[in-house]
Amino acid sequence: MYNSRNIIIGLIIFAGIFTFPFILNAVTASGAPEPSLDTPEINALSAKECILDTDYMTSNHMELLADWKIAVVRDGNRIFVTDDGREFEMSLQNTCLECHSNKADFCDACHNYAKVEPNCWDCHVGPEVLK
């Protein structure tokens, strides 16, 4: 005789394994934004790198910006040098938004999703003025 209980458990496990990728896909595909890197500046880069490593930028870009603001406004220092010797002007508009000129599809895509509204654009020039 077959053990019908085992067959049912087996069917449930099979159904779970079979549908798991679809469930995972549905969860990751909904909601979470994919900030676009499709800008002329970034497309022209030979190495697709941000100022610091991507993981750091994803979670800590606001701290880098805050450090820059202090360096410029308090110390009058406008040049940021990375560990590997690359130099950047510490400027929201001239540096971040030069590469990430698609503010709406990059910065805003994440911020709208995370429901954060940085007030920077009250004073700083955004790309809509640059274009």
Ligand code: HEC
């Ligand atoms: C030289 C061009 C360049 C400059 C300047 C630049 N970025 Fe980036 N940024 C990139 C590239 C290219 C990536 C994608 C890196 C990757 O895919 O690993 C990126 C990634 C990021 C990410 C992570 C995106 C994600 O999907 O998690 C954030 C956040 C970010 N940048 C913010 C900034 C901010 C804020 C500034 C200014 C302080 C800045 N970037 C300056 C080119 C630049």
Ligand code: HEC
């Ligand atoms: C990968 C998603 C992502 C991208 C891309 C991104 N941000 Fe953010 N940003 C966030 C999140 C999430 C927060 C809120 C973090 C928190 O509250 O701890 C945030 C917060 C900030 C803050 C601090 C806001 C505040 O009021 O404290 C600033 C400033 C900021 N982002 C600037 C930028 C700029 C400029 C760009 C585009 C060049 C950018 N971000 C792109 C996800 C992103």
Ligand code: HEC
């Ligand atoms: C009330 C107006 C105001 C607001 C709001 C504001 N800033 Fe600024 N910020 C200034 C002024 C003024 C300077 C000095 C400009 C200079 O000397 O180039 C400055 C300088 C900076 C600098 C260095 C130089 C530059 O041109 O980028 C950074 C980086 C910066 N701010 C980031 C931010 C970020 C990030 C936010 C939002 C969280 C923000 N600021 C919000 C007024 C403001």
